[in-house]
Amino acid sequence: MRGVVMHAPGDVRVEDRGDPEIIHPTDAIIKMSATCICGSDLWPYRGADDVHDAPMGHEYVGIVEEVGSDVRNVRRGQFVVGSFVASDNTCEICRAGYQSRCVHAELMGHIGTQAQYARIPLADGTLVATPETPPAEMIPSLLAASDVLGTGWFAAVAAEAGPGKTVAVVGDGAVGLLGVLAARQLGAERVIAMSRHPDRQALAREFGATDIVEERGDEGVARIRDLTNGLGAHSVVEAVGTQQSMMQAISCTRPGGHVGFVGLSHDVALPGDELFSSMVHLHGGLAPVRRFLPELIRLIWDGEINPGKVFDLNLPLQDAAEGYKAMDERRAVKVLLTV
Ligand SMILES: [Zn+2]
Numbered sequence: 001m002r003g004v005v006m007h008a009p010g011d012v013r014v015e016d017r018g019d020p021e022i023i024h025p026t027d028a029i030i031k032m033s034a035t036c037i038c039g040s041d042l043w044p045y046r047g048a049d050d051v052h053d054a055p056m057g058h059e060y061v062g063i064v065e066e067v068g069s070d071v072r073n074v075r076r077g078q079f080v081v082g083s084f085v086a087s088d089n090t091c092e093i094c095r096a097g098y099q100s101r102c103v104h105a106e107l108m109g110h111i112g113t114q115a116q117y118a119r120i121p122l123a124d125g126t127l128v129a130t131p132e133t134p135p136a137e138m139i140p141s142l143l144a145a146s147d148v149l150g151t152g153w154f155a156a157v158a159a160e161a162g163p164g165k166t167v168a169v170v171g172d173g174a175v176g177l178l179g180v181l182a183a184r185q186l187g188a189e190r191v192i193a194m195s196r197h198p199d200r201q202a203l204a205r206e207f208g209a210t211d212i213v214e215e216r217g218d219e220g221v222a223r224i225r226d227l228t229n230g231l232g233a234h235s236v237v238e239a240v241g242t243q244q245s246m247m248q249a250i251s252c253t254r255p256g257g258h259v260g261f262v263g264l265s266h267d268v269a270l271p272g273d274e275l276f277s278s279m280v281h282l283h284g285g286l287a288p289v290r291r292f293l294p295e296l297i298r299l300i301w302d303g304e305i306n307p308g309k310v311f312d313l314n315l316p317l318q319d320a321a322e323g324y325k326a327m328d329e330r331r332a333v334k335v336l337l338t339v
Pocket of ligand 1: 087093095099103
């Protein structure tokens with residue numbers, strides 16, 4: 001089969017990779033319907049993470065092609081969505097809703113789903129089948145559920161977005177934009193998107209943002225305080241992962257408020273004294289997308305949300321290198337690869 005391999009920073013190629021096979025009786029093989037490029041794939045692409053001949057991709061939707069002898073919950077021919085972390089969904093950590101840290105967790109990024117097929121470990125726990133094969137126009141939204149929607153959703157839940165709350169969102173990538181959508185769906189009264197890009201601001205408004213703040217850093221914090229009677233937001237979603245974005249998120253939050261942080265952390269070091277005086281709740285990390293998948297699939301299936309709008313460039317898998325370039329140069333928010 002064909003699949004994406006990143007040989008070194010900036011060097012992405014689509015080449016022949018071995019066909020996946022069932023290794024464990026709990027595995028399934030899926031034929032990819034669509035996959036995509038993640039903002040986190042840009043860290044190695046830009047040389048911020050080590051990379052050497054790595055298969056790429058961790059987001060996926062597709063049709064079950066084959067199942068191992070112990071798989072009970074999904075069968076050949078079903079359309080399935082899975083999280084970017086495979087999980088058994090039965091261990092104590094999973095049952096508490098933290099499937100991304102399942103005691104048997106496997107990162108799909110190590111398998112590489114930017115490919116025609118993929119082996120899905122722990123298929124019974126990882127995959128959720130849709131009620132029927134979805135129409136083509138629904139596939140981008142279901143694919144978004146695999147990571148960016150689920151991650152934005154977790155961030156909003158971790159930030160305790162809900163009725164009567166003012167939510168601020170730091171980061172206008174796909175996860176931040178879908179954090180806006182999630183906050184609104186969870187009933188937040190006011191959602192402030194922090195973005196300086198007109199096209200992303202427009203999408204944020206479409207997803208339910210009531211206010212836009214263009215300033216960053218101290219100025220951004222001051223604007224959020226202006227909009228919240230000097231108190232700060234009740235809930236803040238952090239969807240970048242840098243020192244500046246994390247401190248901006250904490251500083252935008254009122255005492256007693258909640259920060260949901262899901263930007264993949266890169267060299268963030270929190271100063272104890274500022275944390276001590278902030279009196280905010282911090283919760284986040286690798287999103288347990290599997291917890292939310294059944295509900296997210298239902299919302300998409302019923303046409304209540306359309307998160308697939310974050311994909312603003314569609315390319316064939318074969319042109320993945322162009323997709324990486326477009327995202328790196330910020331010409332695209334998120335690239336969908338058709339298989
Ligand atoms: Zn588990």
